[in-house]
Amino acid sequence: MAYYEAICFWLSLVIYALSAGGYIYALVFRNEKVVPKLLVLIGIGLLVHTGAVAARYFAQGHFPWSTDYENGLMGGWFIIASTLFVAWRQKSLRVFAVATVPTTMLIMGYGVMRNPSLAPMAATLKSFWLAIHVFFAWLSFGAYALAMAAGVIYLLKERAAKERGQAPAEPVPDRFADLSPERLDDLMFKYLVFGFITNAIMIAAGSIWAKDLWGAYWSWDPVETWSLISWLMYGAAIHLRVTMGWRGTRFSWLMIAALLTVIINFFGVSILMKSSVHVFKMS
Amino acid sequence: MLKSTLKYLGSLRCTIWLLVALIGVLSIGFFLPQRSLVGKVAYQKWQQASPVLAQIDRALDLTAIFTAPVTLVLWGFFFLNLLLVMKQRIPLVLAKVNVDPEKALERHGKAPFSYTVELSEAALEGVPAALAAQGYQVHGDAGRFFAIKNRRSPLATLVFHLSFFLLLVGALILFYSRFTGFVDVAEHEPFLGELSRYNASPELPRSGGGPPEVKFLLESVRPEVSQGVATGIKIVLKDEAGVQHEVDINQPYKTGYASVLFNDLGISPLFVLQDAAGKEIDGAYVKLDVLKGKRDHFRMQGYEVAAWYYPDHVVVDGKDSSRSDEFKNPAFHLEVTREGRPVASGTVHPGEAVLLDNGLRLGFMEQNFWVRLLVTKEYGREFIYAGFVLALIALVWRLVYYRREITGVVRESASGKVLELGARGDFYQALAKDEFDRTVAALCGAHR
Numbered sequence: 001m002a003y004y005e006a007i008c009f010w011l012s013l014v015i016y017a018l019s020a021g022g023y024i025y026a027l028v029f030r031n032e033k034v035v036p037k038l039l040v041l042i043g044i045g046l047l048v049h050t051g052a053v054a055a056r057y058f059a060q061g062h063f064p065w066s067t068d069y070e071n072g073l074m075g076g077w078f079i080i081a082s083t084l085f086v087a088w089r090q091k092s093l094r095v096f097a098v099a100t101v102p103t104t105m106l107i108m109g110y111g112v113m114r115n116p117s118l119a120p121m122a123a124t125l126k127s128f129w130l131a132i133h134v135f136f137a138w139l140s141f142g143a144y145a146l147a148m149a150a151g152v153i154y155l156l157k158e159r160a161a162k163e164r165g166q167a168p169a170e171p172v173p174d175r176f177a178d179l180s181p182e183r184l185d186d187l188m189f190k191y192l193v194f195g196f197i198t199n200a201i202m203i204a205a206g207s208i209w210a211k212d213l214w215g216a217y218w219s220w221d222p223v224e225t226w227s228l229i230s231w232l233m234y235g236a237a238i239h240l241r242v243t244m245g246w247r248g249t250r251f252s253w254l255m256i257a258a259l260l261t262v263i264i265n266f267f268g269v270s271i272l273m274k275s276s277v278h279v280f281k282m283s
Numbered sequence: 284m285l286k287s288t289l290k291y292l293g294s295l296r297c298t299i300w301l302l303v304a305l306i307g308v309l310s311i312g313f314f315l316p317q318r319s320l321v322g323k324v325a326y327q328k329w330q331q332a333s334p335v336l337a338q339i340d341r342a343l344d345l346t347a348i349f350t351a352p353v354t355l356v357l358w359g360f361f362f363l364n365l366l367l368v369m370k371q372r373i374p375l376v377l378a379k380v381n382v383d384p385e386k387a388l389e390r391h392g393k394a395p396f397s398y399t400v401e402l403s404e405a406a407l408e409g410v411p412a413a414l415a416a417q418g419y420q421v422h423g424d425a426g427r428f429f430a431i432k433n434r435r436s437p438l439a440t441l442v443f444h445l446s447f448f449l450l451l452v453g454a455l456i457l458f459y460s461r462f463t464g465f466v467d468v469a470e471h472e473p474f475l476g477e478l479s480r481y482n483a484s485p486e487l488p489r490s491g492g493g494p495p496e497v498k499f500l501l502e503s504v505r506p507e508v509s510q511g512v513a514t515g516i517k518i519v520l521k522d523e524a525g526v527q528h529e530v531d532i533n534q535p536y537k538t539g540y541a542s543v544l545f546n547d548l549g550i551s552p553l554f555v556l557q558d559a560a561g562k563e564i565d566g567a568y569v570k571l572d573v574l575k576g577k578r579d580h581f582r583m584q585g586y587e588v589a590a591w592y593y594p595d596h597v598v599v600d601g602k603d604s605s606r607s608d609e610f611k612n613p614a615f616h617l618e619v620t621r622e623g624r625p626v627a628s629g630t631v632h633p634g635e636a637v638l639l640d641n642g643l644r645l646g647f648m649e650q651n652f653w654v655r656l657l658v659t660k661e662y663g664r665e666f667i668y669a670g671f672v673l674a675l676i677a678l679v680w681r682l683v684y685y686r687r688e689i690t691g692v693v694r695e696s697a698s699g700k701v702l703e704l705g706a707r708g709d710f711y712q713a714l715a716k717d718e719f720d721r722t723v724a725a726l727c728g729a730h731r
């Protein structure tokens with residue numbers, strides 16, 4: 001890690017940790033008034049996070065898009081950026097950070113435990129199609145993370161509603177009142193659709209890249225296979241919703257489970273790196 | 284029995300199970316070592332270490348899961364199911380696209396979202412035009428109309444799913460027409476596409492035919508390594524017409540349906556054997572596989588020469604070694620024997636020589652490179668690209684430009700004329716309602 005990168009990286013992680021703590025407080029003590037303030041904190045975190053990306057860019061001379069650490073760094077950036085983007089467009093979606101901030105911390109934490117050292121860009125990664133591939137991978141990752149967040153909020157809301165049903169007569173304010181379950185349900189699908197389309201572009205661009213790098217569009221290497229698996233998984237989710245009427249609780253759990261396949265895919269890229277650097281058997 | 288099986292195979296429930304089964308089977312490829320990826324030696328080791336799993340593997344071919352019978356059968360069912368479902372869907376989709384406005388108006392009262400708005404006579408007259416301005420196709424007149432946006436969007440379901448068949452056809456053509464072969468070519472060496480020049484056993488097209496007609500002269504090779512990472516390799520080829528082509532990682536030389544890709548790099552030094560008077564007895568560019576500390580050997584005039592290579596040579600504690608993987612100061616350590624008897628040894632840089640017996644000298648004159656090129660040829664890419672493009676267009680068409688319908692009927696009420704609107708959209712509920720609320724608000728706002 002470059003000097004300023006390390007400072008910014010750890011600082012952003014601390015800021016995210018503080019805001020995650022704030023969210024836990026908001027949830028446990030049912031004080032949702034602090035949520036807007038936490039969003040400002042996350043905004044500051046993203047600025048510092050951007051600083052880490054910039055410092056790494058200048059230290060290496062290329063975008064961070066190859067190792068586990070870089071995937072965590074950039075994937076996390078996209079998740080937080082999309083969280084802030086939707087919160088900016090619609091205030092009621094601020095609560096999505098409850099799920100996306102801890103997810104970001106996990107993937108950044110995992111990444112930094114792996115290989116944060118600086119490296120020049122491997123020849124295998126200098127490709128227009130790879131740039132398209134990676135960019136759309138991040139976009140779809142961000143969107144799938146939002147779908148997961150909408151699912152988490154849906155479940156929390158549902159639980160609160162159940163508790164309310166059993167509670168004594170005194171009125172309990174509705175959880176995340178300005179987000180109706182129907183809206184959350186739609187939002188899950190909307191983000192899923194955005195993620196699914198960008199994921200499809202990512203797979204197509206990746207296979208065109210593979211043709212130029214390995215001489216074949218598809219070689220069933222682990223990363224290709226896994227990206228197909230997670231795309232099929234989201235395809236199955238769309239089917240379950242459109243043709244089998246899955247909604248609400250079941251669909252929320254599906255969005256949470258499906259994100260796991262994407263996270264595995266994301267970090268699987270390191271395996272791709274190993275085998276693609278292997279092509280140039282010198283390093 | 285057959286009828287019910289066919290019925291199940293044409294159902295969407297079967298689609299879900301097939302997708303789940305495919306996900307499951309493909310996941311095996313991630314958790315179990317695959318023969319094509321780990322190589323034969325590692326595979327045999329695994330077989331010895333896990334005899335029970337190996338036995339299961341022999342029965343089910345799980346370590347070649349992507350071409351295993353179970354996977355192929357699943358893909359077969361997948362496409363069969365797709366075909367059957369799409370066949371059922373075509374008339375439904377066409378009926379949906381060619382929707383009859385009258386029939387749509389019959390469902391007016393059953394729309395999920397309904398609105399009643401009071402507008403002036405003039406404003407009522409302007410509603411169809413206002414909806415048209417928002418991208419709706421309006422049928423009927425201001426008193427009774429059916430407005431629809433993205434009418435043809437359901438067609439995209441067919442386009443998207445049928446694009447899988449394009450990918451399938453493309454994949455089959457690729458599979459049957461594919462040639463792959465590795466060829467080692469040194470700098471300044473020509474390659475005329477002869478089958479005999481390919482290493483070991485090139486994979487010939489399954490549909491018959493020979494290697495592609497790829498002819499070139501390898502002009503130069505310049506590898507670039509920085510901090511131990513391969514950052515590029517510049518290979519220049521000259522084709523028959525004398526045109527130069529640059530090959531790099533990610534940048535093959537493409538001619539027609541054939542591609543020439545860089546695969547591996549080796550050292551091809553010029554070694555010359557001279558007598559005591561300096562006369563050249565023999566000399567050759569030898570292709571050596573010596574990178575990463577590997578030892579290789581060659582023969583010249585009865586001498587057996589073992590060679591070690593140091594791209595960035597230094598001597599540390601009296602021992603040869605390399606400071607980095609960069610080709611900054613190349614040197615060879617040579618050990619020469621004749622009929623098993625050691626003759627000489629030494630470390631030489633370009634221009635230097637090892638003194639042998641009988642006053643002979645083995646000189647390292649020049650360092651060149653050789654490259655292992657992967658030559659491929661396959662047809663069918665048009666289908667693959669068309670499949671990708673159609674699938675993406677169809678996804679956006681169906682899921683982003685989804686269909687919205689509004690029916691409108693003017694009724695008399697105590698206070699005058701009111702417009703009753705019924706609205707429905709594909710896929711969404713709350714978000715569709717927001718959109719219709721805005722549309723209706725705009726209709727009212729524009730005519731107040």
Ligand code: HEM
Pocket residue numbers: 231232234235236238239242243295298301361362364365366368369372439440441443444681682
């Ligand atoms: C045997 C295979 C398949 C069959 C028979 C099938 C069938 C269908 C049908 C009939 C619909 C329309 C549902 C409706 O509008 O009421 C649909 C929707 C959809 N399917 Fe599939 N499907 C298959 C495989 C896949 C796969 C592999 C994917 C992607 C991973 C996929 C993605 C979608 C998407 C995104 C939609 C929603 C958009 C639309 O209606 O077109 N499908 N599928």
